[in-house]
Amino acid sequence: MKRWILGAMAALAGLARPVPVARALVVALAVVFPAVMFGWSSTEAAVPVPLVCLDPGHGGSDPGAVNGELHEADINLDVAKALAARLAGDEIDSVLTRTDDDSTKSSRDRYEFCNAQNATILVSVHTNSWSDPLVDGRLAIYFHSDDKLLAQALHDAMWSKLQPTAPDPTAFTDFDLKRDALGVLLKSDMPAATAEPVFMSHPDEAARLTEMVSDCSDAFDNSCRRAQIVEALYNGIVEYLASSPPDGEDDGPGNGKGPPEGRGPGR
Numbered sequence: 001m002k003r004w005i006l007g008a009m010a011a012l013a014g015l016a017r018p019v020p021v022a023r024a025l026v027v028a029l030a031v032v033f034p035a036v037m038f039g040w041s042s043t044e045a046a047v048p049v050p051l052v053c054l055d056p057g058h059g060g061s062d063p064g065a066v067n068g069e070l071h072e073a074d075i076n077l078d079v080a081k082a083l084a085a086r087l088a089g090d091e092i093d094s095v096l097t098r099t100d101d102d103s104t105k106s107s108r109d110r111y112e113f114c115n116a117q118n119a120t121i122l123v124s125v126h127t128n129s130w131s132d133p134l135v136d137g138r139l140a141i142y143f144h145s146d147d148k149l150l151a152q153a154l155h156d157a158m159w160s161k162l163q164p165t166a167p168d169p170t171a172f173t174d175f176d177l178k179r180d181a182l183g184v185l186l187k188s189d190m191p192a193a194t195a196e197p198v199f200m201s202h203p204d205e206a207a208r209l210t211e212m213v214s215d216c217s218d219a220f221d222n223s224c225r226r227a228q229i230v231e232a233l234y235n236g237i238v239e240y241l242a243s244s245p246p247d248g249e250d251d252g253p254g255n256g257k258g259p260p261e262g263r264g265p266g267r
């Protein structure tokens with residue numbers, strides 16, 4: 001059995017929010033039943049292999065948020081590359097909309113790239129910022145109704161991983177889901193969501209965010225903030241891939257619980 005399926009089933013077992021037993025059984029049976037009935041081996045099973053399109057926000061002439069020497073574009077790229085490696089460890093393929101610090105990509109460049117790759121999902125990686133340095137918390141953004149389950153999975157996983165480990169857990173705010181017509185979400189052919197795991201404008205978060213994932217003693221334990229973000233987004237993606245998102249009606253305007261002012265999460 002593919003390792004990503006095992007990881008997905010493990011994620012289901014460890015969900016922060018309860019999953020209906022019926023849905024979990026459907027997922028398990030969908031994986032196990034064909035293998036039992038038709039004798040498929042792990043290499044023969046006709047399980048679609050997911051492809052995750054990771055979009056490190058900003059880059060090139062657009063640094064995103066800036067806090068001293070810390071540029072959001074650099075954090076996003078480092079996190080996205082480490083996330084791709086984390087997913088590859090579970091045989092989940094991914095592609096990146098940019099792989100260096102020099103590329104200036106428009107929103108159209110990004111979603112057209114993901115569409116051309118026939119990606120299963122698009123996850124845009126950002127780092128939030130605010131005029132009030134005491135604000136910290138996480139936010140997930142969606143636009144189309146088909147995006148909402150992905151945003152919810154990322155939202156839940158970020159909370160589970162990043163709130164207890166925040167510099168000030170009691171001040172780490174749940175900004176919930178927000179519906180926003182962000183460029184990269186507008187014309188993606190697949191479920192897409194933007195993740196804003198923490199606020200780099202918070203001085204203690206900023207201090208911890210200076211350490212690159214590659215400099216962490218163990219990239220996937222709790223030793224550094226970027227690694228925690230990687231693990232949170234990984235958990236959210238695996239959880240989403242374990243579910244079967246139904247077609248749904250448009251959910252209308254967002255709940256308006258995002259940051260009340262200032263710069264948004266980017267294009």
Ligand SMILES: [Zn+2]
Nearest residue numbers: 057126265266
């Ligand atoms: Zn951004």
